[in-house]
Amino acid sequence: MRDGLHLMERTDQYLRGEMNVSDRAAFEERMRSNPELQQLVDDQRVLHGGLERLALRPEVTKAYRAYRAGKWLPGIGGGLLLVGLVAGGAWWWRPQPAEIVEQPSAVVIPTEEPTEGSPATPVEGAHVDALVPKAKTVELAGPDTVVHTRTVVQVITQRVLQDGRADTLASAPKVVSTTAPLKQATQSLVPEKQVEQGVLTFRASEASSQPEYPGGFSAMHRFLQQNILYPDTVLTTLGLVTVSFLVDEQGRIREAEVVKGLAPVFDAEALRVVKLMPDWFPGRANGRPGKARIEVPIRFAATR
Amino acid sequence: MRDEDIIEALRTGPRDKALVKLYAHLPKVERMVRNNSGTRADAKDLFQDALIILLGKTNDPAFALTCSIGTYLFAICRNKWQEELRRQGRFSQELEAAPDEPTDLAPLLAEEHRFGLAERALRSLGDKCLDVLKRFYLLQEPLIAIAQAIGLAGEGAAKTRKYKCLEEARKRYRELLAKGAVAQPQHP
Numbered sequence A: 001m002r003d004g005l006h007l008m009e010r011t012d013q014y015l016r017g018e019m020n021v022s023d024r025a026a027f028e029e030r031m032r033s034n035p036e037l038q039q040l041v042d043d044q045r046v047l048h049g050g051l052e053r054l055a056l057r058p059e060v061t062k063a064y065r066a067y068r069a070g071k072w073l074p075g076i077g078g079g080l081l082l083v084g085l086v087a088g089g090a091w092w093w094r095p096q097p098a099e100i101v102e103q104p105s106a107v108v109i110p111t112e113e114p115t116e117g118s119p120a121t122p123v124e125g126a127h128v129d130a131l132v133p134k135a136k137t138v139e140l141a142g143p144d145t146v147v148h149t150r151t152v153v154q155v156i157t158q159r160v161l162q163d164g165r166a167d168t169l170a171s172a173p174k175v176v177s178t179t180a181p182l183k184q185a186t187q188s189l190v191p192e193k194q195v196e197q198g199v200l201t202f203r204a205s206e207a208s209s210q211p212e213y214p215g216g217f218s219a220m221h222r223f224l225q226q227n228i229l230y231p232d233t234v235l236t237t238l239g240l241v242t243v244s245f246l247v248d249e250q251g252r253i254r255e256a257e258v259v260k261g262l263a264p265v266f267d268a269e270a271l272r273v274v275k276l277m278p279d280w281f282p283g284r285a286n287g288r289p290g291k292a293r294i295e296v297p298i299r300f301a302a303t304r
Numbered sequence B: 001m002r003d004e005d006i007i008e009a010l011r012t013g014p015r016d017k018a019l020v021k022l023y024a025h026l027p028k029v030e031r032m033v034r035n036n037s038g039t040r041a042d043a044k045d046l047f048q049d050a051l052i053i054l055l056g057k058t059n060d061p062a063f064a065l066t067c068s069i070g071t072y073l074f075a076i077c078r079n080k081w082q083e084e085l086r087r088q089g090r091f092s093q094e095l096e097a098a099p100d101e102p103t104d105l106a107p108l109l110a111e112e113h114r115f116g117l118a119e120r121a122l123r124s125l126g127d128k129c130l131d132v133l134k135r136f137y138l139l140q141e142p143l144i145a146i147a148q149a150i151g152l153a154g155e156g157a158a159k160t161r162k163y164k165c166l167e168e169a170r171k172r173y174r175e176l177l178a179k180g181a182v183a184q185p186q187h188p
Helices: A002-015 A022-034 A035-072 A072-093 A182-189 A190-198 A216-227 A264-276 B001-011 B016-034 B038-060 B067-089 B105-123 B127-138 B143-150 B155-179
Strands: A128-141 A147-160 A166-170 A174-178 A201-203 A239-247 A253-260 A282-286 A287-290 A293-300
Touching: A002 A022, A002 A035, A002 A174, A002 A201, A022 A035, A022 A264, A035 B016, A035 B127, A035 B155, A072 A287, A182 B155, A190 B038, A190 B127, A216 A264, A216 A293, A216 B001, A239 A264, A253 A264, A293 B143, B001 B016, B001 B067, B016 B038, B016 B067, B038 B067, B038 B105, B067 B105, B127 B143, B127 B155, B143 B155
Parallel strands: none
Antiparallel strands: A128 A147, A128 A201, A147 A166, A147 A174, A239 A253, A239 A293, A282 A287
């Protein structure tokens, strides 16, 4: 059994592309002269394919049930589909609030003037609801140069009534995100009041936008597809590599890193291709280009 | 939802809604199968296999469709059903193919047939073995983590368990292959 076990392990390594060049060559040489080994390798590859099929089957069966149920309720089915797509869009995009401050030990009160919620243009006889989300971001650079951020969102709803008057409804400011060490930083560096004064307005209007790959999401996908060289492994692998990177003010890609990996060969390839991407259109906040963090999941699963 | 959108959803997820959408192509396969001595259940099995093949293919970065998704799925089902009829000795006439059906499906289907047998062999192993194999090969968990998760003494024990399970699966797969078995046990 020891021999069998050892051979199986070597085969796993071979299929996963974990052998170095000379081991690999030796293994392949051995395979050429040994039909039994060749069959073992092929069987193991096929069993891996079978395992993947097995894992995919529940997904396919579940979709069948949803299809049978949805046949009688086409309206609801359509609605669900839409929600699914929207969620999918939001999933890979995770904005990083505001800018990163580099000087240590400084309380940074952004100089941006708080923008007044500009009233929506009244349309003749129309009833308009305009949502103007506002986010206040305060950045504190702690003594350890780590930047802590806190984002406060206040939603201001402006309703232009039919007679042209506008009334405004503001929700209470709500802290939507605070990085953990903020509390200590606040206590040691600035009184709470001062934090509230440091206001950077971030408005979701044409002045603010997410960074975008030139040509959009599909174009990015085509680019990744065309440039990914499937790692030199005979294995059929199934899984996601999620790469996170920063799009800076110039649209350059920086600080790319694998946040959720597969095997080292796949991670390295995903990272390589992401770094190869052309410059993006930078994201904008308050009409100014800003940094933003993007996550792109790359799915690997190929059969050779 | 256009074909490209569906492929994109299959690639990046969430895939469930796109999969449901793809079942719109099932009725056509049902008609083909039922007009040729099959049942609705046969059609469903064929179609689900085709979906799994498509899922595998969309994950291949080099994959590009040369026809519509509907044609592709139908072509896989048609070829497989033709094969099944031939196997049963009931083959009478060539099932009608769509004009733009891809012509290079044979190697893919031969490979998929073997994956299907492997799937059947693995399924017959039981949950304990499947769990170990899934953890090791699909989730790529380290052996030591697998040992902890399923309550084995250590890395060595997990390694042995994995070896025995895979070896048994291989034995059963070889048997099925020798028998010339069908990938999907047919419905009674």
